Amino acid sequence: MSSSxxxxxxxxxxxxxxxxxxxxxxSSLALAARAxxxxxxxxxxxxxxxxxxxxxxxxxxxxxxxxxxxHRIRLGSGGVMLPNHSPLVVAEQFAALEAIAPGRIDLGxxxxxxxxxxxxxxxxxxxxxxxxxxxxxxxxxxxxLVSPEGATVRFxxxxxxxxxxxxxxxxxxxxxxxxxxxxxxQLAAAMGLPYVxxxxxxxxxxxxxxxxxxxxxxxxxxxxxxxxxxxANAVVAPTAAEADERMLPQAxxxxxxxxxxxxxxxxxxxxxxxxxAADGLATPLIDVMRSRWFVGVPDEVRTRLAAFATRHGVDxxxxxxxxxxxxxxxxxxxxxxxxxxxxxxx
Numbered sequence: 001m002s003s004s005x006x007x008x009x010x011x012x013x014x015x016x017x018x019x020x021x022x023x024x025x026x027s028s029l030a031l032a033a034r035a036x037x038x039x040x041x042x043x044x045x046x047x048x049x050x051x052x053x054x055x056x057x058x059x060x061x062x063x064x065x066x067x068x069x070x071h072r073i074r075l076g077s078g079g080v081m082l083p084n085h086s087p088l089v090v091a092e093q094f095a096a097l098e099a100i101a102p103g104r105i106d107l108g109x110x111x112x113x114x115x116x117x118x119x120x121x122x123x124x125x126x127x128x129x130x131x132x133x134x135x136x137x138x139x140x141x142x143x144x145l146v147s148p149e150g151a152t153v154r155f156x157x158x159x160x161x162x163x164x165x166x167x168x169x170x171x172x173x174x175x176x177x178x179x180x181x182x183x184x185x186q187l188a189a190a191m192g193l194p195y196v197x198x199x200x201x202x203x204x205x206x207x208x209x210x211x212x213x214x215x216x217x218x219x220x221x222x223x224x225x226x227x228x229x230x231x232a233n234a235v236v237a238p239t240a241a242e243a244d245e246r247m248l249p250q251a252x253x254x255x256x257x258x259x260x261x262x263x264x265x266x267x268x269x270x271x272x273x274x275x276x277a278a279d280g281l282a283t284p285l286i287d288v289m290r291s292r293w294f295v296g297v298p299d300e301v302r303t304r305l306a307a308f309a310t311r312h313g314v315d316x317x318x319x320x321x322x323x324x325x326x327x328x329x330x331x332x333x334x335x336x337x338x339x340x341x342x343x344x345x346x
């Protein structure tokens with residue numbers, strides 16, 4: 001891929017009407033392989049729980065599966081929601097992934113739960129906020145544990161105990177902090193870690209978060225200067241009309257989320273068009289989303305992405321390809337998402 005900025009992919013493993021989890025995962029793994037062939041820089045899986053339209057519940061498992069189907073592209077989490085998990089287990093999982101695909105693993109860490117309070121309680125078992133308060137310490141622990149040197153536990157009574165995520169690491173997964181608030185930007189800056197703002201989710205506060213990160217950055221052993229990129233939703237098609245059609249189901253999904261309405265599988269293009277004509281659910285948000293998302297024909301979207309990257313001083317944009325399927329498209333492929341990646345890379 002010779003165009004600038006470099007492009008990467010964020011995948012939530014969307015599940016459409018009538019599609020099984022197995023089919024959804026198969027289509028995403030095929031998409032990862034296609035992104036590898038097309039020259040995309042990295043491919044990250046998100047972590048969400050108990051959502052009918054999202055099958056990306058376990059990023060490490062999906063990364064491992066994608067590692068077996070790719071050769072060059074970096075693979076990672078966008079991200080692991082750290083308060084849901086033991087830091088040692090996360091470190092062990094990603095140290096193992098680094099052993100499977102050396103030099104290709106990114107460990108993106110987030111502080112949000114990735115679900116509702118009930119699921120959060122089930123994931124954590126020890127309360128809904130106890131681990132959130134330890135997030136900075138847990139990040140530091142993971143950074144140490146995945147390093148070849150490992151971490152050292154110091155006992156209050158005296159003595160130490162060495163802990164390694166894997167016994168003989170020769171390379172280390174790259175740790176990123178993810179977020180959509182000032183908190184993660186400031187923490188990444190203080191710790192000297194690379195940082196990604198979740199622009200695809202909202203976009204509010206983007207400029208402030210980047211300024212806080214860049215101005216407050218403290219160099220670390222692994223990173224001498226601020227390093228960041230941006231995420232963005234994208235739908236690309238041969239015609240503007242098709243791009244708009246493939247955008248509508250995801251726009252309606254976002255409208256349900258923001259309105260606290262019940263969620264279901266991702267609608268097909270035909271289902272969304274019929275439902276929107278009846279209820280107008282996404283109508284108030286369409287213009288806003290179209291202005292923030294990257295929807296259209298290839299040349300238009302590439303030009304907008306380049307301007308977006310230049311405006312915010314980044315050399316990489318990670319797109320979430322949210323192109324929905326037509327009803328006749330096979331369940332074991334993601335034709336609209338594949339088309340988006342192919343047209344952007346052409």
